[in-house]
Amino acid sequence: MKGCIFCGIAEGERPARVCHEDEQCVAFHDIHPQAPVHILVVPRRHIASLNAARPEDEALLGHLVRVAAQLAGENGIAASGFRTVINTNAEAGQSVYHLHVHLLGGRRMRWPPG
Numbered sequence: 001m002k003g004c005i006f007c008g009i010a011e012g013e014r015p016a017r018v019c020h021e022d023e024q025c026v027a028f029h030d031i032h033p034q035a036p037v038h039i040l041v042v043p044r045r046h047i048a049s050l051n052a053a054r055p056e057d058e059a060l061l062g063h064l065v066r067v068a069a070q071l072a073g074e075n076g077i078a079a080s081g082f083r084t085v086i087n088t089n090a091e092a093g094q095s096v097y098h099l100h101v102h103l104l105g106g107r108r109m110r111w112p113p114g
Contacts, residue, residue, distance in 0.1 A: 006042045016028035019074075020067060025060075025063065026041075026044060034104060035106050035109075036105070036107055037077050037106040041067050041071070048099065049088045049094060049099055050086055064101045068103040077105030080106075081105065081109070084101055084104075085101070
């Protein structure tokens with residue numbers, strides 16, 4: 001989608017510290033990390049939010065979560081624990097309207113979040 005920052009990163013048109021790429025998604029380090037490990041896993045195809053996901057997106061959504069788990073292992077946080085988050089719309093904290101999975105770890109996570 002024209003003007004979407006995450007589409008620009010996925011297409012290689014905007015800079016990012018990319019740590020994973022495949023045909024379906026790209027993952028990169030968040031520029032405003034909220035934990036020692038804070039990676040965003042983004043589908044290459046623009047989906048504005050979970051509200052915009054279609055039934056045919058189920059495999060893609062599962063792939064994003066699997067990639068997050070793989071990256072948790074690669075970044076040494078799988079055994080100690082990590083959190084995955086998908087914010088949907090403004091009140092949940094979504095600021096970029098391109099669906100993305102936050103992978104957070106490397107510190108103790110509190111509950112409830114937010």
